[in-house]
Structure formats: structure tokens, C-alpha cells
Amino acid sequence: MNVIAEGFDNPSLKSTSTKDHFLGGVFLLLVVISIITVVYSTVSWMTDSQRLPLSRVMIEGKLTHVSPNEVQDVLSKVPNMGTFMTQDVNSLQAALKTLPWVKQVSVRKQWPDLIKAYIVEYKANAIWNSNALLNANGKVFNGNPADINSNIVNLYGPDGSSEKVLSVWETSNRLLKPLGRTITSVVLNERRAWQIILDNGIRLELGKDARENRLNRFIQLYRRLGDKAEQVSYIDLRYDTGAAIGWISDDESSQESNK
Incomplete structure (x- = not known):
């Protein structure tokens, strides 16, 4: 007959259970230490400039x-x-x-x-105020005008006017194309008056208003001048009709201050 006694501890079973828990704890501790060691080694390897330099x-x-x-x-x-x-x-x-x-x-x-x-x-479309450059949208960008190898237009104007001045240069260039002339400089002064200098040195004073109408008046006048155009220093178009012409003297160009 087998007799089963309930409510009595078995010392051998208790000892085995305690031993198992102890070994399990040691194993878990070793696993954690191993993980920490691997992570530390990996981070050290990743951050070691001698092992992984960007050279x-x-x-x-x-x-x-x-x-x-x-x-x-x-x-x-x-x-x-x-x-x-x-x-x-x-x-x-x-x-x-x-x-x-x-x-x-x-x-x-x-x-x-x-x-x-x-x-x-960037692609430079113009030199701005002698010390900066403009892109195709008239935005000032970080570039040195001294780096430009080819001749490009010089534009001048108050702060914030670069887009407008570039647009006027492009429009005016198209109007002058039938004459075979190009623009070397466009100036918008502080009083918002326009001045254009052509590739043959003629200075056009266009004033504040009716800029395109005055430029078209110059085109008609220029065609009438013929060979005499080579002797023109400036043409002042700041009139309702007609224009004032300044001629090149034998020793120097005549000058006129802006109105």
C-alpha cells in the first residue's frame, strides 16, 4: 500500500528548486552582461574615428x-x-x-x-551693384563677380529692386535687338529714375515714367542718326516729345547731371 503524506515538505525537492532558481539568475545575469558588452563594443566601434574615419x-x-x-x-x-x-x-x-x-x-x-x-x-545672369550676382530670377546669391570670365550686364538699384531691374534689362534688350545693340548697364537710382548704357557707350536717360515709350522713341531716333550715332555721348528722353542729344567732343565726352 502506498501512503501519500500531504502537508509535509520534502527537503530534497526544496533544495533542487532553490538551486534551479540560482542557476537561472546567474544565466540571466550573464546574458545581460553579454548584451551590454556587445552594445558597448558596437558603440565604441561605431564612434572610433580610427576604425571608421570619414577620410x-x-x-x-x-x-x-x-x-x-x-x-x-x-x-x-x-x-x-x-x-x-x-x-x-x-x-x-x-x-x-x-x-x-x-x-x-x-x-x-x-x-x-x-x-x-x-x-x-548658380548661373550668373547679371552683376548686381558691382559686388554681388543675380540668378535668372533676379535673386542675389553668394558669388564673387571677379569669378566671371565672360562679359555680362551690370545692373544697379536700391535694395529689394533686383528682380525689377533684371526684368527691365530683359525687356529693353528685346526692344533694342533690331538695332543690333545690346545693353551693358541698367541703373535705377534712389529717385526711381532709369538710365541705360549701350554697348557703343551711348547713355540713355529715361526718367521715371513711360520708360518703354521713351525707349521706342530712341529706336526711331537712332535709325535717323545713321553714321552720326557714333558721335553721340548721351540722349536725354525725359521729355513728352523729342529728345536732347549730347555729342562727343574732340577731347572728351560731354556730361549732364541727372534731373
């Missing part, structure tokens, strides 16, 4: 004014440059956007140590 730069794009040395120099000044794994490409893009002539830039990393920068340059 090379590749520049892509059709570039005329941005040089590799400029790119390398600005990237070398990025504070707290990280490793391949930790470096934020947005900060690199922001640094490159500060370079003159840079319109757009895209930066990406390529394993194991390469930075690829694709750069799009």
Missing part, C-alpha cells in the same frame, strides 16, 4: 567656380566631425551651402570612409 571626399556635378580645395576646407571645419556611422549628412550639406556659387548640394556616405557631395552651381 575621403568625392565631388560630383558640373562645376566651374567651386573647387575641390574649397569643399575639403569647409568640411574640415565642421565641428565634431563624426565617424562613418555617426556623422549626420545634414550638417555636411549645411556647411557646403555656405560656399560661394553653391545653389544645391546633396551629401551621402559610402562605405567605408567616403563622402559623396553632388553640387549644383
